[in-house]
Amino acid sequence: MIKLFQEERRISMPETGLTHFDAGGSAIMVDVSGKNKTHREAIASGRICVSEAVYAAITAGTAKKGDVLGVARIAGIMAAKRTADMIPLCHPLPLAKCSIDFTLEEVPRHAVYAAATVKVTGETGVEMEALHAVSTALLTIYDMCKAIDKRMEITDIRLERKSGGKSGTFVR
16 A cells, blocks of 8 residues: 555656655655765854843853853754754765854844854765754753743744855855
């Protein structure tokens, strides 16, 4: 019965042009074995809007769970390194660099802006690693500060820039 369902789906699957599907519409990991290794870099960003109390705890280093930005930085780096474990069909990559930078914003709302930069020399890009890193860093800030205020909002997670590979450079 499962095989029959798959065959029916294959017949009705429209052409998408997406690389993570085979001709029959089944999800696949893209074969990158024929690609040249090139230097690739991606930068992703996002922010977490926080209350004045959370902002004060982060800036003063008084959050009960410790150094919020230091822990968030490590969490983001760890996430980048483990992206293939969390995102189906992502290739595991030997990252050459991952950094997470934070900017404290007071206006117009109290917020922490995070930017993740990830580099690799390989056959496929690191956009997912950068997005995963910044998302996890922001989630870590939420986790470490939720005892102060649970109304924090994670927003604007996006790819800012990527370079290398067949598709070239993208700048938002």
